[in-house]
Amino acid sequence: MDRGRAIYRFAELYVATLVFAALLTAGWLALPNIAGAPELAGVWFAVGGFGMLVLLLIVFGYLTR
Secondary structure (H helix, E strand, O other), X not given: OOHHHHHHHHHHHHHHHHHHHHHHHXXXXXXXXXXXXXXXXXXXXXXXXXXXXXXXXXXXXXXXX
């Protein structure tokens, strides 16, 4: 497997994980007793932060070729 294919597969897996996390969060918001929990903001901050790190890694890798 070449490097480009591996990066593509990793990005594909990451997007699928984000979609699953979004669906899980939507279900979590549907429950009225947990909807106001501050942990929800922390979860999205962590997911978004990791997404930015992955994006920066891909961009820097492309620019240093």
